[in-house]
Amino acid sequence: MRAPFDSVFAPPDQPKANGLGVVPALIEGVIPLPPVLGLRSKGALEALYRRKHLSAREIERVLDASHAGVLEALDRFGIPRNGNGHTRTGHLPFGFDFPNHQPVKNGAEQMAIRMMRQCRAGGLTLREIADRLNLKLIPTKQNGIWQANTVREILARA
16 A cells, blocks of 8 residues: 555656656656765765866865865765865965875975075064065965964975
8 A cells, every 4th residue: 555645756747657657757857955964975985076077176166165164074974185085284385285195396386385495594573574475476385475473384394
């Protein structure tokens, strides 16, 4: 015996066979779901991340979700963040790029580090070095403006 609300989904005006004869559909068409539900579906998240090659930030914008929520969903479903199972957390260090998950020196950024060292050895303050970098329009790793703390961190690491 059939349940009273047994329904079959079908396009408009096209009844489907249900094994018990032809039953008209009670729901027609597609009901759009909130985009954030894509974080609850491994298939939807993989389609965006692996097949469409969207970054976590781009998925965040498409799904109108938080960045932390996207990263948590990737971890929950076991989807490697940077392809091939390699994960890298945090910002890339200034002076290096990571193509194919291997550190490679960035020539322009390495020249900026050399300039920072020379200025510091010449007796300039961290603030004066940051001002010089900003005047020469040398971009930071995130294309921001230079701060004295940023220069200090780079010089401490170099």
